[in-house]
Amino acid sequence: MFTRVCKAETVPEGGMRLVIADNHLIVLAWPDNAEEMKAFQGVCPHSNTPLNEAEFDGTIITCPLHYWTWDLNSGDPVEPQECPLAQYPVKVEDGVVYIDTEGVTPLFAAP
Template sequence: MEDDLWAGEMRLCSVAGVEVLLLRTDDGDICALQSNCPHQEHPLSNGEFDGTILTCAAHLWEFDAFSGHSVNPDDAELAQYPVKVHDGNVLVSVEGIKPKHSHA
């Protein structure tokens, strides 16, 4: 449910067998990103989210929650999944979207 995710929070969920990290930005937007860091596949849910930037706990890689693009380093990316809110339910589509990988 949309109301279960507060601004600045993140939650790991499963959509059609795919682990997805839901984030609610400081602006109230809900984003859905791949759940593992593209660097060495550490779970991003173990990291920190400040409402805008998602930081991987393993090596402190930072990602913009809105775009999925890395901030530091600047050459990586997270897969984004389309999100739609309908009647208070958060609907995420994972069809045809593969997690991204990056240099090690």
């Protein structure tokens, strides 16, 4: 079931923000040149740290703690190639962003 999270205008192209849907902390991003917004787990797969202080350059998100990086077009890990970010379905209707959390759980690197 899709849950309303925010207005689409709060995420410009090349930007990101954290949102909450159904108690899931979620990174909502609009990567440069992407046709649509993307949503991924909002906690780092390394040690479950919230990614609210993460840097986003329009393509790559960097966790501030140990600088692991992911491509927010896909959620694939860049460096190290340890663990992807879980992705959530997103839709935008009438300027409002909705995310479906059903069946999605954050992924974590093996300790």
